[in-house]
Amino acid sequence: MTFHIQSASLMQLKHKISLIENPQDILFCLFKHYNDRAAIVTSGQLSGMVQIHLAAESQLPFRVCTIDTLRLFPETYKFFDQVEDRYGIEIERIQPDPNDIDNMVSEHGEYLFFDSRTKQQFCCDVRKVRPMRKLLESLDVWITGTRRDQSESRQKFQKIEVVSSETHPILKVSPLIDWSTEEVWSYVKKHDIPVNPLFQPDANGHYFDSLGCMTCTTRIRPGEAKRAGRWRWQNATDTEADTKECGLHYSI
Numbered sequence: 001m002t003f004h005i006q007s008a009s010l011m012q013l014k015h016k017i018s019l020i021e022n023p024q025d026i027l028f029c030l031f032k033h034y035n036d037r038a039a040i041v042t043s044g045q046l047s048g049m050v051q052i053h054l055a056a057e058s059q060l061p062f063r064v065c066t067i068d069t070l071r072l073f074p075e076t077y078k079f080f081d082q083v084e085d086r087y088g089i090e091i092e093r094i095q096p097d098p099n100d101i102d103n104m105v106s107e108h109g110e111y112l113f114f115d116s117r118t119k120q121q122f123c124c125d126v127r128k129v130r131p132m133r134k135l136l137e138s139l140d141v142w143i144t145g146t147r148r149d150q151s152e153s154r155q156k157f158q159k160i161e162v163v164s165s166e167t168h169p170i171l172k173v174s175p176l177i178d179w180s181t182e183e184v185w186s187y188v189k190k191h192d193i194p195v196n197p198l199f200q201p202d203a204n205g206h207y208f209d210s211l212g213c214m215t216c217t218t219r220i221r222p223g224e225a226k227r228a229g230r231w232r233w234q235n236a237t238d239t240e241a242d243t244k245e246c247g248l249h250y251s252i
């Protein structure tokens with residue numbers, strides 16, 4: 001039977017969570033009350049890994065999902081396997097509809113995202129946003145790893161907000177919203193949390209600070225904006241603050 005959280009309960013939960021400071025207490029509260037109707041949705045980046053670690057320490061069953069665009073780095077796929085082994089969990093991979101992919105590729109080609117910002121957004125819609133919407137149909141609580149220090153546009157993100165799936169309201173919670181990059185790295189090192197090897201600097205000191213599809217993500221140089229490596233070919237022409245987003249956090 002499908003259970004959808006009622007609006008009144010959702011507002012009560014929103015208020016309750018807003019009073020909790022400690023991210024681990026937030027996760028405990030969410031998974032205790034909503035079980036598998038709550039999920040950490042992560043691309044395997046640092047904040048998501050901290051949340052998995054905190055949830056594992058809480059000793060409650062917890063659900064972890066990822067949007068598998070079918071274009072992730074091989075290192076990322078391998079990393080998910082390692083995370084599953086470390087924490088004894090299964091990460092649900094939500095993939096795009098094969099028919100949507102076929103239609104998109106036959107009409108626009110495999111590398112349509114290089115053509116224009118509009119086509120990049122279309123590809124992100126097919127490979128990320130639509131699978132996310134499908135996942136949201138099974139959730140009342142969406143737990144994200146977004147943080148305000150990740151980009152200028154993310155500084156206005158809320159710790160808790162109500163968003164809509166196609167059928168019902170969802171509570172979107174970002175327990176680490178105010179953590180800095182330094183705090184996250186410090187916590188990761190202190191607790192020996194698994195890190196995707198792509199986050200380590202290469203021989204030139206270049207590194208990934210944000211990870212997405214292999215075709216659209218590059219390392220950044222020290223001093224560059226954290227999301228400068230996403231859709232890098234747009235950097236010279238696209239100056240809008242929110243253009244370094246795939247739509248997951250803007251169109252849902």
Ligand code: SF4
Pocket residue numbers: 069071113120121123124125127128212213215216246
């Ligand atoms: S990041 Fe690139 S390949 Fe991945 S969904 Fe977006 S446009 Fe498509």
